[in-house]
Amino acid sequence: MSAFVDAQSGGFSINLVHRDSEGSPFYNPKETPARRVGNAGRRSIGRVHRFSHMLHLNSSRSISDPSDPDAQLTANNGEYLVNISLGTPPFPIVAIADTGSDIIWTQCKPCTDCYKQDAPLFDPKSSSSYRTVSCSSNACNSLQSEGSSCSSDGSVCEYQVSYGDQSHTQGDVAAETLTLESKTGNPVALPKTVIGCGHDNAGTFSPKGSGIVGLGGGPASLVSQLGSSIGGKFSYCMVPYAAAKPTSTMNFGTNAVVSGNGVLSTPLISDPSQPTFYFLQLEAVSVGSKKIAFQGSSIGGSGNIIIDSGTTLTLVPTDFFSQLSDAVETQVTGGTKTSDPEGFFSLCYVPDSSLKLPPVTAHFKGADVVLTSDNIFIQVNDKVVCLAFYANDQLSIYGNVAQQNFLIGYDLPKQTLSFKPTDCTNT
Numbered sequence: 001m002s003a004f005v006d007a008q009s010g011g012f013s014i015n016l017v018h019r020d021s022e023g024s025p026f027y028n029p030k031e032t033p034a035r036r037v038g039n040a041g042r043r044s045i046g047r048v049h050r051f052s053h054m055l056h057l058n059s060s061r062s063i064s065d066p067s068d069p070d071a072q073l074t075a076n077n078g079e080y081l082v083n084i085s086l087g088t089p090p091f092p093i094v095a096i097a098d099t100g101s102d103i104i105w106t107q108c109k110p111c112t113d114c115y116k117q118d119a120p121l122f123d124p125k126s127s128s129s130y131r132t133v134s135c136s137s138n139a140c141n142s143l144q145s146e147g148s149s150c151s152s153d154g155s156v157c158e159y160q161v162s163y164g165d166q167s168h169t170q171g172d173v174a175a176e177t178l179t180l181e182s183k184t185g186n187p188v189a190l191p192k193t194v195i196g197c198g199h200d201n202a203g204t205f206s207p208k209g210s211g212i213v214g215l216g217g218g219p220a221s222l223v224s225q226l227g228s229s230i231g232g233k234f235s236y237c238m239v240p241y242a243a244a245k246p247t248s249t250m251n252f253g254t255n256a257v258v259s260g261n262g263v264l265s266t267p268l269i270s271d272p273s274q275p276t277f278y279f280l281q282l283e284a285v286s287v288g289s290k291k292i293a294f295q296g297s298s299i300g301g302s303g304n305i306i307i308d309s310g311t312t313l314t315l316v317p318t319d320f321f322s323q324l325s326d327a328v329e330t331q332v333t334g335g336t337k338t339s340d341p342e343g344f345f346s347l348c349y350v351p352d353s354s355l356k357l358p359p360v361t362a363h364f365k366g367a368d369v370v371l372t373s374d375n376i377f378i379q380v381n382d383k384v385v386c387l388a389f390y391a392n393d394q395l396s397i398y399g400n401v402a403q404q405n406f407l408i409g410y411d412l413p414k415q416t417l418s419f420k421p422t423d424c425t426n427t
Helices: 033-054 138-142 222-230 318-331
Strands: 011-018 080-086 091-098 105-107 157-162 168-181 187-202 212-214 233-237 247-253 264-267 282-287 290-293 305-307 314-316 336-338 348-350 360-364 367-371 377-381 384-387 389-391 406-411 416-421
Touching: 011 168, 033 314, 033 377, 033 389, 138 168, 187 222, 222 233, 222 247, 264 367, 282 318, 290 318, 314 318, 318 389, 367 416
Parallel strands: 091 212, 105 187, 314 389
Antiparallel strands: 011 080, 011 247, 080 091, 080 168, 157 168, 168 187, 233 247, 233 406, 264 416, 282 290, 282 360, 336 348, 348 384, 360 367, 377 384, 406 416
16 A cells, blocks of 8 residues: 555645546436536535525525425535545545535444445444544534534434435434545545544435545545645635546645636635635636626625535625626527527527627625636536526525636635636646
8 A cells, every 4th residue: 555645744635526527427428418507506506495494594495395496405415436445454435525514424333324325335333443432522612513412321422414304314423534535646544533434324426435534624624634734724626517537636834735827815704603614805806898897695794605626616695696607698609599409598598609708707805806707607508508696585605617627725724715717628
């Protein structure tokens, strides 16, 4: 086996695999491209409902309602996967990398009430490095937001997470060695990582998923646990949705520094009452010469939009979406307007050589980010592209299509988020 990399050495990078690419356990070869994109859009709406539950916002619809045409009912609905291992010897898990959650968890043996999982379950008894966490420990206290409590005999810290669609995970809090596969081929071993070992997990989880790695801002997330060893810095570079190379990159520590020509930075706004989410202040969006003011969600302190790698579409209030869609449609030249084969998207075109799209700029506080056609439209199939924005009045989210082919850097100590236009297929 290759020598292990110590996270304390400064920096490392890992691969992110899109859930709809051929290397993913979620990949369904029977799905048409249009169905995959439509499902990604529905997962975006489901994710809004989940976030709204976490933020205690009122919702007129529940994602547990199967009559809701907008929500794809899976609680483990992030878009990017990461290969990790737990324990000694390492037990491989394909986990969802999720900037919209904190805790790192997987299903564990013995499972008293678990959802069906295609991959084998982690058995803590087979790991020499697994240790449960006591109720009086700092690790247990850090999980108060995850509903930490004590076992009936008072000896073991336990956690419980609800996802707002009647799905839940609960089990033991443990310290375990988590190993990441770095892009150099050398494993990155992270001893005594605090994880959730789920013994009671039920609801709308997909059987294809076998774990979640939380990358949010809360104390239980991987980013927070790495802390000073990575200098509070991480970044990612996501390839376009239809790119031939499906692998994106996530960087930590010194590898995550975003610098050089073309870098734009905006305040990264934290809300102590909701530490999981990364908020930004979006002031307006310009379509050609038309500038449309943005109000967004009245949450996150002065932030009005969440930036999230696990949401495909950019979700904006209905009034704003109408103005944006009208401005794009008015200024598009050439091409032929068409309909979405799945009936999900409202503004679509045939992507022939005559189609000319207007320039679009997202005006964040202190950063005017010029978007490309790949950020504005998503390729549904070879004959259809559709506007990758969607109307939603619950919560505003800056999704991953708008972030593609940008190196997106999070500097938590400086509370800044940086954008750098980058060909992510070459990272």
